[in-house]
Amino acid sequence: MQSIAEKDLGTPARQSAKMVSLTIDDREVVVPEGTSVMRAAALAGVSIPKLCATDQLEAFGSCRLCLVQITGMKGMPASCTTPVAEGMKVTTESKALADVRRGVMELYISDHPLDCLTCPANGHCELQDMAGVVGLREVRYGYDGANHLKEEKDTSNPYFTFDPSKCIVCSRCVRACDEQQGTLALTIQARGFDSKVSASQDDSFMDSECVSCGACVQACPTATLSENSLIDKGQAEHSVITTCAYCGVGCSFRAEMRGEEVVRMVPNKDGHANHGHSCVKGRFAIGYATHPDRIVKPMIRAKITDPWREVSWEEAIRYAAGELKRIQAKYGRDSIGGITSSRCTNEETYLVQKLVRAGFGNNNVDTCARVCHSPTGYGLKNTIGESAGTQAFDSVMKADVIMVIGANPTDGHPVFASQMKRRLRQGAHLIVADPRRIDLVHTPHIQADYHLALRPGTNVALINSIAHVVVAEGLVKEDYVRERCEWDSFEKWRALVGDPKYSPEAMESVTGVPAAAVRGAARLYATAGNGAIYYGLGVTEHSQGSTMVMGIANLAMATGNLGREGVGVNPLRGQNNVQGSCDMGSFPHEFTAYRHVADDAVRHSFEAAWGVTLRADPGLRIPNMFEAALDGEFKGLYIEGEDIGQSDPNTQHVTAALTSMECIIVQDLFLNETAKFAHVFLPGSTFLEKDGTFINAERRCSRVRRVMKPKNGYADWEITQLLSNAVGFPMNYRHASEIMDEIARLTPTMTNISFDLLDRLGSVQWPCNTAHPEGTPTMHVGTFVRGKGKFLLTEYVPTREKVNARYPLILTTGRILTQYNVGAQTRRTPNTVWHDEDRLEIHPTDAEDRGIKEGDWCGIASRAGESVLRARVTDRVQPGVVYTTFHFPESGANVITTENSDWATNCPEYKVTAVQVTRVSQPSEWQRRFREFTKTQEELVNPDVFVK
Amino acid sequence: MSDASHSGETAEHLVAMANDIADYFRPQGREEAIAGIANHIKRYWTVRMRQKLNAYLARGQGGDLDELPRAAVDRLNQQPL
Known part of the structure; x- marks a missing residue:
């Protein structure tokens, strides 16, 4: 069900410099070329009946409800799939059209349960609305024929219910999964009367490839796909626009409310970061706010062995x-x-x-x-002059080659990943540099041109060898560098990375990446047009995290990939703020x-x-x-x-x-x-x-609203x-807005930001000041913030965290889609049905060497400490590398990680810890102490302090 | 939960930090590197950390401190804290 507060214009907006003038029911309207008749009509205030169309999805033309008559055209074309034309005259209402539409609705309703009063979509059901619009008064076919009314519900997903008896096979859910989310988990199975929505190979939603982003639920015009919260609580009566508190994408949502109770979170179509899309966390995982573990009363104690006193x-x-x-x-x-x-x-x-x-x-x-991300601030400030990403998310739609380094967007930044995948499906090239085979490397309709599966800890060696190719093969955009950058710094950098020791061939034994792949990736990035780099904690959380950020900025400057749309250096920030x-x-x-x-x-x-x-x-x-x-x-x-x-x-x-x-x-x-x-x-x-x-x-400042x-x-x-x-x-x-007013007064990049401005514009990207009164989507246009871009020298210095006979494997850590950071929020939601413990990913060869099978308990020992996790045997990780997440405290992932840190910022080297892994039968000593300590501490809390 | 064997900000730790900083600046050449290391320590280390390292060096310890960061520390010591 769509938001209760948003108007749907039927088909997506089109951008064009050429405007087209037409007449719809005697109303003149001017719209960009490529706009559909349906959207043009909506913009002119004329509502054409529709079911399979929504402005979040490309037109499909299946429901035949939106037919219109156009002077000079035969028959009744579908207004959703018919583009406007200069001088076109459209009629949206006539007896002939009414008869056809009523006939279409009659067929739909002949196989639809007539339980409107008890239906969760009651009052906001588009089928119900259309029945009213077309004046349906009877169903001549009766209800006794073959139908789908006895189809079983699928309640496997904790957040939504699939009730196929209410399905009109409009394909909006399938198209939402394809176009918005890009998972392609849904399809219309079979043909004709047997057609039905199917998840994966006719699996339950829970067992399918579905990632529970909820796009299908939002797209559904009936109650076929409904949030369980909507089923349980009923319709919301007002909505408030706010910003998600999970990852750094910062999705805009409408909190749909009944009084002070959230009925559901609906991604805001006008959200500048997410354009109406969301992920499983932002849309569904808000139950922590009222979880019984939440403490709402202040407490004090003199010693940590004392009971807490409310x-x-x-x-x-x-x-x-x-x-x-x-x-x-x-x-x-x-x-x-x-x-x-x-x-x-x-x-x-x-x-x-x-x-x-x-x-x-x-x-x-x-x-x-x-x-x-402290190395991001340091590295970018010193090279290009500002401690922030250079682009808007939308910039990716103009990228020709996308390089993802040390980031896992489909898990860590899923809504932006969907946008990135959309661009990749349009034909942009993809380079992934990551020790693990992240999902993006090979996902429906996407195959990375290069997966540079480097050894953890060798980022700088890799970026220098890519730069070596750019320098040695004459791929530097010299005009750009001469105009935009400090030439002497470039020459020093060129001499460093041009040294034969950084050739891909020489670095292959260090990084583990075949030289030919490095050369291919470097050529692709430097020559394919707009090259955009997106990176994450796989770049920053290293002893050379800041150096690697500089190396990325150097590479972008050398290839002229900064200062316009489609390019840039883009740190994907982990948390919301x-x-x-x-x-x-x-x-x-x-x-x-x-x-x-x-x-x-x-x-x-x-x-x-x-x-x-x-x-x-x-x-x-x-x-x-x-x-x-x-x-x-x-x-x-x-x-x-x-x-x-x-x-x-x-x-x-x-x-x-x-x-x-x-x-x-x-x-x-x-x-x-x-x-x-x-x-x-x-x-x-x-x-x-x-x-x-x-x-x-993307530097976008958005309102959080109570x-x-x-x-x-x-x-x-x-x-x-x-x-x-x-x-x-x-x-x-007296109000948070007064704090922002003070921030604006004291911060040159934010002098124009205020709650009033955000209320008016929705969001703005800083710098937002006199020079840029409504914000700055793309930075460093024409000149860098620091003036001339500065190439910094990025010598590769191996980490002191070495593997040896005692600790022969490298542990690296990361995140998973359904959990968030330390898990304090998501562990207290039904998201645990997907991920209820941290597992250790280990390559089959390493597992076999140790007698470890899937699900076995593994002891992981480093120089810092030991913990025990269950094994997931997978070739997603390379031999010699193991991987885990840190969402559950009892996992003790950070008992194992060391205090090695980035030379410039002391950002910890989470991504490289030398470990040994052995099959064990009991928890680690630390875990035993942890459980005991946790039990003791929980017993010291008075039950009255928890939320009721 | 805690392990009593942990110690605090040892001078050896500060020496290692200074050496790591020097590893970054070293390719810039001696003079630039010394200036860069000194500036980095001045901008990001607390006064107490600098005092602790100085005391360590004054005791004749700090043999593991590389020549470049040692020169940078000397240069910093010629400036007011």
């Missing part, structure tokens, strides 16, 4: 502030700090860093981008917009606005906080929305640091792994319960404000 907000804030002040008095001003999260809004992260800098009086603030949390000055050395704290003019601007003197020296990064804690110098920490106890590397090191602190304040929804070491728990609010903004991977009261009592920014006031630094914001 207290009032006033007491919790007073206690937390008192502890922070006590610690500073005893151990010094630098003994406390704060950590914010990419799961927070911009307004929240801004307030946390303001509290730390102005209230705590130091710069000990960091954000979880430390452990994901990675870009925003970085933009907001959450790093210890930077104010908003990546300006160093030592910059006097910048610092003075904040001092003037905040009325305090600010420090000019950088504060502690997250890993430095742990070290300082273990040294006894860092004793208090305020953490909003981040779970360092699960997400950060070398868990035992992290928990040792947490244990050594005297006051840890956790503001979150759940008693997460970090909260088990906390002394103050401040219950947080979900994205449904507060106002604010997120900035997605659709219900916070179940914990306060929006998160209000809690930070309470704490700030209690520690003695006054904050008096």
Whole structure:
């Protein structure tokens, strides 16, 4: 069922410089060439009956309800498949048309259950609407003939129900799966009367290739495919546009509501990042907001072995502030700090860093981008001048060759992956550089031209060998480089990568990638037209993460692939607000917009606005906080929305640091792994319960809108404000919009952003200021932000994490579609039916060598620690490499990962850990301690604090 | 849950960090590299981390610190913290 709030114009919009004028029922209308008659009519205010058409899908012309009469044309053409023509005269209503339409509807209704009053789509069923529109009053054929009314429902999917008895075989679901999602899981099986919608090979939805994105459910004009929440709760009565709180795509949704209850989440057709599409997480996985594990009452305790004591907000804030002040008095001003999260809004992260800098009086603030995309900020800032991706997502539709490096878009950024796949199906070339054979390498109607299956840890060797080919084979766009870049830096870079040691042949033994494939990929990227690079944590989470980002920027500059649509360097940000949390000055050395704290003019601007003197020296990064804690110098920490106890590397090191602190304040929804070491728990609010903004991977700032009261009592920014006031630094914001107004005043790239602007335009991409009043979809047009692009030298330095006889395999980590980051949200939804544990992927050869079979328990030991996971034997990973996800805390994936980190930013080297894998029969010692500790901690919580 | 054997910000760790930074800047040539390393440490390390490394070097330790970052630290020490 489509959104209750959106008008459907029947067929997609067309872009054309040529406008066409026609007459529809005596109304003049002018539309772009290529527009359908149906859409032109809708734009002119004329509604033509339709069933198989929707403006989210290409016209299909099967229902025969949208027939019209056109002067000079024979018969009754379908308005959905008929393009407009200059001077065309269209008649949409006549007796002849009415008779045909009524006849069509009569046939549909003769094989459709007449249970409208009890149907979940009642009131918003397009079939019901059309029966009314055409004036259907009787079905002359009766209802006793052969029919589909006894077809069985498929209730296998936890989020939606397939009721084939209501199906009119319009193919909208099949086309949505093909065109929008690109999974092609659905088909119309058989012919004629036997035609029916079928998932995969007539499987249940759950057993099929369906990825539960819900596009079919939204496309369905009847109740054949319905959200279970709609079936359970009934129709929504209003909707509110907001932004998804999962990945960095930042999909716009309409939260369809009954009062303060969410009936369903419907992707917004006007959403600039997602254009009406969504994934299983964003559309369906919001149940965590009311999961019984959610804590909504503040709690305090003196020691982590004490039971939690439920207290009032006033007491919790007073206690937390008192502890922070006590610690500073005893151990010094630098003994406390704060950590914010990419799961927070911009307004929240801004307030946390303001509290730390102005209230705590130091710069000990960091954000979880430390452990994901901090190298992106460093690498891009130093090469092209701005710590952000260069394009809009829509840019991919103009790419001729797409290079995906260390990213798994179909799992990590599924809605953008669907758009990328759409472009690939149109014929764009694809290069994938990834140790694993990710789904994108070979998926329906898509086959990568090159899969460069490099060894983990050799990214820089690979990018240098690609650059070597570009340089050695004369593929550099020299005019572009001379005009746009620092020529002397280019010459130095050319000399470095041009060295024979970086030839693909010389690097083959390092990267494991055949030289011919590297040469082919380099030539393709450099010569195929618009070359666009998309990358993820497989680039950044390495000891040379920043170097690799520079290498990517160097390559894009050398080939002229920056500064226009269809090209660019595009970091796919993991979480919803990675870009925003970085933009907001959450790093210890930077104010908003990546300006160093030592910059006097910048610092003075904040001092003037905040009325305090600010420090000019950088504060502690997250890993430095742990070290300082273990040294006894860092004793208090305020953490909003981040779970360092699960997400950060070398868990035992992290928990040792947490244990050594005297006051840890956790503001979150759940008693997460970090909260088990906390002394103050401040219950947080979900994205449904507060106002604010997120900035997605394409620099797009979008509104988060409150659709219900916070179940914990306060929006998160209000809690930070309470704490700030209690520690003695006054904050008096009355609404989140006032925080954004302050951000805009102090941030040159965002001076035009306000809630009013976002309400008016939907979203904007920064820079959004006087020079770009409505934002900037493509950056570096004409000139780079830093002026001339700077090539930086990217010598390959092997990681110190080496395999040896004791640890002969390399463990690399990643994510899966249905779970999100540490899983705190998605583990508390039915998404666990797809993924209820982290598994260890191991190549059949390595498995056989160790006597490991599918499903066996495997011990994974590294220099940092040991854990136990069940095996998934697959050739998706290469021999010598094992892989796992880290969505479940008991997996202990980060017990195994080490503290090795990026040289520039200390982003952990999650992607390379030398391990041994053995078949075992019991959990690891750490897992036994973990279970015991978790049980103890859970018993210390009073059941009254959970959401009712 | 924690393992008591973990220590804090050891000077050896800071030496390793400085050496890693130097590995990046080394191809730029000695003078540029020293300036780059010094600038990087100044921009991203806390004063306490720099003091800790200096104290370590002052004790005659730090033999594992490469020549380039050592020169960069010396240069930084000629500037106010």
